[in-house]
Structures are given as C-alpha cells and as structure tokens.
Amino acid sequence: MNSALKPQPLARIRQDIQSMQAYAIQDSAGMLKLDAMENPFALPPALQAELGRRLGAVAINRYPGARVDELKHALERFVDLPAGHALMLGNGSDELISLLAMGCDLPGASVLAPVPGFVMYAMSAQLQGLAFHGVPLTAHFELDEPALLAAMRAHRPAITYLAYPNNPTANRFDPAVMRRLIAEAATFGGLVVVDEAYQPFSSHTWLDEMRARPEANAHVLLMRTLSKFGLAGVRIGYLVGPAALVHEVDKLRPPYNVSALNAECALFALEHAEVFAQQAAVICEQREALLAALARLPGVMPFPSEANMVLARVPDAQRAFDGLKAQGVLVKNVSKMHPLLAQCLRLTVGTPDENARLIQALQTAL
Structure with a gap:
C-alpha cells in the first residue's frame, strides 16, 4: 500500500487537539x-519522619478506601462546611475544572471567565467542545463589570469562573461586583465557580458569603486546592457547594481519583x-x-497581591527573564499571555533568603 494512502493513527485524534499547545512546565x-x-x-524534619512512618503503613496493595472518606470529613470540619452544602474531592483543581466542563456539556453551552486568568478554564472548555468567552479585565486588572454583564446576557454561560484572588494578576476582585x-448568572440558571486556590494568603473568603x-x-x-496550602506534590483539590449541585458533579468523578498515599498526606x-498556617503568615509578610x-x-x-505571587511590570520582560535564568533564578514570563500583561513577570513569594536573591538577581538583570 502506498504510504501516503496508508491509514494514519493520528487521524483518530481530534484536529483541534493536534493544533493545541500542551500546558508548559519549565525545567x-x-x-x-x-x-x-x-x-x-x-x-x-520531625514531621517528615512521622509522615514517612504513616505512609509506610498505608495499604498500597488495596484501592483507596475509608481514609479518603475521612479526608473528606476532615476537610468539611476544616472549612466549617455550611449547612445544606457538600464537599467533593478532586485530583487537584484541574480535575474538578474538567469534570465541571463535562457535566455542563449541553448543546450550545459555554464557559465564561475574565482574562487574563487561569489557562485551564479555557483549555477544559476546548477539550470538552464548549465555547469559551474571555472578557478582558480593566487596565488595573479589575473586573470590567459592564463588559462582563453584557457577555453574560449575550452568551448565558453554563459556567462563569471568578478567581478570588486571580492568577496571574494576584489581586482579589471587588466583592460588590462579584x-x-x-x-x-442566577437570572438564566448559570453556575458560578469561585476559585480560591490562593485562599491561605487572602484577606477574605467567598465561603463567608x-x-x-x-x-x-x-x-x-x-x-x-491544597497545593498552595503547602501540598503541591500531593494533588488534592476540593469543591464546596449546595448539596444537590455537588451530588451531580460527584457522579462524574472517576472511582479512586484520590490515591491512598495522597489522602494520607x-x-x-x-x-x-x-504549621502550614505559620508558613502562610511568613509568606504574607515576605510578600x-x-x-x-x-x-x-x-x-x-x-x-x-493577595496571593503567594507578585505580578511586576519591567522595562523588558524577556531580557529580565533571561537575565534571571542566567543567574539561576526561574520565574514566569507572562508577558505574551495577554496584551494586558505586556512586559510582566510573575514572581512566586519565597523564603526571606530566596526573595533577597531574587531582588539581587533582578537588579543585575535590569
């Protein structure tokens, strides 16, 4: 058979997937x-040793069981779950975002979010075949209320994402606008997802609302997510909301989506x-x-910023990024993500020593 006519396995992969860029993780x-x-x-060190003993005793020959339920109940107590609400677990927030897109995939459904924002809102919509509508923030990274209201009335999105605080801009939006x-959204039966990934460093939580x-x-x-809490390597996210809504989303969750080791951690x-609260307090001081x-x-x-990151505009983002990297300091160059982020770098708040090294390296890079 002519190789040009031979069936190609890649033809079985959606064309829009093949044209996408994978989520980039820097070396x-x-x-x-x-x-x-x-x-x-x-x-x-003492807690490392204690955790090691705990993990060594986990029955990794068995599927995750009751300990995952215990984690769920522990989180319910930790957040002081409101009456009439339920909590479900995800493999990080990313899985929850994907499940929400899957659950709301009705004909003509769409997802709406302010931009720049977390890239997975748009990516999960695209992967599920939903339209995504991004509404630009103002020049000061605030919610553009008239533009958002107009977009909501035009598109009647199934899901509107509001990050609180926002990534990568690090600011917390005006609660009155939210x-x-x-x-x-209530007028057309749309869901609103308030993403509090950076809640440990914020002065307000929507859970109080x-x-x-x-x-x-x-x-x-x-x-x-527990990632910013201090467990980025453990991949635990959770969703809280009215019990009837959470019950439906939970049906989409794969069985055993949280490993026994992750749950124990x-x-x-x-x-x-x-211990983690003390760490968050230090991070806020360092911020x-x-x-x-x-x-x-x-x-x-x-x-x-009300997160554990700082967005900063510099004269030349690429030059500053390259100069920092040459000195062994890795940050995120977000200057090409959206026009509002022109010449911006996103800097994680580190330890006092790390922040001092960052400032010294940035002075040289500039």
Whole structure:
C-alpha cells in the first residue's frame, strides 16, 4: 500500500487537539524555583519522619478506601462546611475544572471567565467542545463589570469562573461586583465557580458569603486546592457547594481519583494545620517585603497581591527573564499571555533568603 494512502493513527485524534499547545512546565533543575506559586517551606524534619512512618503503613496493595472518606470529613470540619452544602474531592483543581466542563456539556453551552486568568478554564472548555468567552479585565486588572454583564446576557454561560484572588494578576476582585455578577448568572440558571486556590494568603473568603447569603449563592460552587496550602506534590483539590449541585458533579468523578498515599498526606497536613498556617503568615509578610523591594527598583511596577505571587511590570520582560535564568533564578514570563500583561513577570513569594536573591538577581538583570 502506498504510504501516503496508508491509514494514519493520528487521524483518530481530534484536529483541534493536534493544533493545541500542551500546558508548559519549565525545567527547573538546579534553579531557584519561583515560577509556580509553591510553598517554599519543607516540612520540619520531625514531621517528615512521622509522615514517612504513616505512609509506610498505608495499604498500597488495596484501592483507596475509608481514609479518603475521612479526608473528606476532615476537610468539611476544616472549612466549617455550611449547612445544606457538600464537599467533593478532586485530583487537584484541574480535575474538578474538567469534570465541571463535562457535566455542563449541553448543546450550545459555554464557559465564561475574565482574562487574563487561569489557562485551564479555557483549555477544559476546548477539550470538552464548549465555547469559551474571555472578557478582558480593566487596565488595573479589575473586573470590567459592564463588559462582563453584557457577555453574560449575550452568551448565558453554563459556567462563569471568578478567581478570588486571580492568577496571574494576584489581586482579589471587588466583592460588590462579584455579587452583582453572581446575581446576573442566577437570572438564566448559570453556575458560578469561585476559585480560591490562593485562599491561605487572602484577606477574605467567598465561603463567608455563601454562609451568610445561601439563597443568593444557591448556584455558586467554591473550589480550592491544597497545593498552595503547602501540598503541591500531593494533588488534592476540593469543591464546596449546595448539596444537590455537588451530588451531580460527584457522579462524574472517576472511582479512586484520590490515591491512598495522597489522602494520607493530606490528612497528616490537616492534623498539623497550625504549621502550614505559620508558613502562610511568613509568606504574607515576605510578600509585603517583596512588593516594597520591587517598588524601589527603577522601571519596575509591582501590582497589589493577595496571593503567594507578585505580578511586576519591567522595562523588558524577556531580557529580565533571561537575565534571571542566567543567574539561576526561574520565574514566569507572562508577558505574551495577554496584551494586558505586556512586559510582566510573575514572581512566586519565597523564603526571606530566596526573595533577597531574587531582588539581587533582578537588579543585575535590569
């Protein structure tokens, strides 16, 4: 058979998938890693040893069982789950975003979110065959309320994502604007997903709104991850919302989506939540110090942050990124992600020593 006429296995892969770019993860070997909003603090040695003993006793020859349910109940206690609400677990927030797109994949359904925002909102919509509508933020990275309301009325999205705080801009949106957008979604039966990935570093949680105004938030789902809590390597996310809604989304969850080892790690972390709370407090202190240090650098404009990252505009983002990398410091160059992010770098807040090294390297790079 002529090779040109021979059936090609790649033809079985959707063309839009073949034209997509995979989610890029930078090579960080040997680098000071400040590109992925990770908690820079390791477990204290005594807790490392204790966790090792716990994990060694996990029955890895069995499928995950009751301990996963115990983790779910521990998280319900940890967040003080509001009455009438339920919680489900995901393999990180990414899986939850995918499941939501799958569950809402009705003919003509779409997903809407402010941009720039977390890339997985658009990617999950595309993978599921849903339209994605991105509504640009203002020049100061605030919600453009008139534009968002107009887009919601035009498209009636099945899901509207509001990150609180937002990635990569790191700011927390105006709660009054969010309340009005949530009320608008209610008029056409749309879901609103409030993504609180960076909640440990924020001054407000939407869970308080859901608790205080359950009727106004009856179509709101709150999504969190333990990655920023300090367990990025463990891959645990969770979704909180009205029980009837969560029950339907939970039907899509693959069996055993959370491993026994991951569940044990997360249970251990919740038992020592005060250690992670102390780490978050240090990160918040360091964030303020980093913002002040960046503001003193000529030509650098840092933006307000309520996350464990700082967005900063520099004279030449690519040159600064390359200069930092040459000095062994890895950050995220987001300048090409969206026009609003022109010449911007996203910097993870590190330890005091890491932040000092970052500032020194940035001075040289500039």
